[in-house]
Amino acid sequence: MDSVNEDCPLSPKDYKSDYKPVWCPGCGDFSVLAAITRALSTLKIKRENAAVISGIGCSSRIPAYTSVYGFHGVHGRALPLAAGLKLARPDLTVLVTGGDGDGFSIGGNHFIHACRRNVDMTYIVMDNQVYGMTKGQASPTTAIEWKASKLTPHGTGVDPFQPLGMALAAGATFIARGYSGDPDGVAELIVKAVRHPGFSFLQVLSPCVTYHPEQREWKDKVRPAPSQPAVDPVRASMRLMDEEGFNIGVLFVSDRPPYAPPTAPKATIADIEKTFAI
Ligand SMILES: Cc1ncc(C[n+]2csc(CCOP(=O)(O)OP(=O)(O)O)c2C)c(N)n1
Ligand code: SF4
Numbered sequence: 001m002d003s004v005n006e007d008c009p010l011s012p013k014d015y016k017s018d019y020k021p022v023w024c025p026g027c028g029d030f031s032v033l034a035a036i037t038r039a040l041s042t043l044k045i046k047r048e049n050a051a052v053i054s055g056i057g058c059s060s061r062i063p064a065y066t067s068v069y070g071f072h073g074v075h076g077r078a079l080p081l082a083a084g085l086k087l088a089r090p091d092l093t094v095l096v097t098g099g100d101g102d103g104f105s106i107g108g109n110h111f112i113h114a115c116r117r118n119v120d121m122t123y124i125v126m127d128n129q130v131y132g133m134t135k136g137q138a139s140p141t142t143a144i145e146w147k148a149s150k151l152t153p154h155g156t157g158v159d160p161f162q163p164l165g166m167a168l169a170a171g172a173t174f175i176a177r178g179y180s181g182d183p184d185g186v187a188e189l190i191v192k193a194v195r196h197p198g199f200s201f202l203q204v205l206s207p208c209v210t211y212h213p214e215q216r217e218w219k220d221k222v223r224p225a226p227s228q229p230a231v232d233p234v235r236a237s238m239r240l241m242d243e244e245g246f247n248i249g250v251l252f253v254s255d256r257p258p259y260a261p262p263t264a265p266k267a268t269i270a271d272i273e274k275t276f277a278i
Pocket of ligand 2: 128208
């Protein structure tokens with residue numbers, strides 16, 4: 001595997017860029033960044049063989065804070081961009097990072113079809129059940145009774161979206177949940193997700209301490225998932241829909257083969273100039 005750096009392993013620090021995160025002190029996203037760099041170090045992936053792709057939001061700033069290739073794309077459009085990159089460059093390890101608003105609202109359609117296509121990449125959603133960057137509006141995963149947003153002072157009036165159940169129904173082949181208060185656990189989940197051949201979806205409960213400070217209570221609610229990952233979708237759906245959203249671990253794995261069409265032979269500059277000459 002040429003993407004592995006056996007002789008000269010890099011430390012997690014080597015995968016960080018020189019930019020200092022602008023997140024609020026205490027934001028859960030700090031730990032997710034630490035978990036990503038730890039996972040890349042564990043996986044011994046050369047920096048030039050990894051890419052982190054994102055949309056828009058506080059959590060979507062992650063590519064700027066890593067030293068691997070990165071692309072901070074358009075709101076909700078990280079997954080199609082990442083799929084195109086992975087299909088064109090199957091040798092790259094592709095991570096996609098973002099928030100619940102980016103991934104499940106404006107990007108919801110792409111989420112469904114990324115699960116269905118099962119391109120080999122890892123999607124890490126920092127779920128804080130709120131739009132952090134745009135100052136606290138309700139997101140698809142906001143609880144029905146949450147009244148702190150000025151836009152929904154009487155609560156949202158609708159039940160929250162179930163990202164894990166949706167991922168399962170749409171065909172994701174690796175589904176896991178982590179908690180940013182446990183960065184070692186998140187790093188382990190990212191390692192497993194990257195090693196899984198196919199679309200891996202990892203929801204990380206990542207508190208927004210500014211607009212949803214009640215989420216500090218998550219530390220008392222998370223617990224390890226009760227058993228081994230389900231491999232049967234029916235059993236998995238019962239498990240994913242029949243819990244309160246605080247079970248941590250790999251929850252579902254399937255061996256459905258990833259989508260990987262044969263790549264076209266690489267064109268040379270001379271070919272391109274000839275084809276597009278006018
Ligand atoms: C097309 C478009 N619509 C709306 C916005 C405004 N906007 C920026 S970030 C964001 C939501 C971010 O929320 P989330 O994905 O949950 O990430 P968080 O900031 O909580 O990490 C929105 C709606 C935008 N940038 N582009
Ligand atoms: S607004 Fe929320 S999500 Fe954004 S940096 Fe601050 S704590 Fe984190």
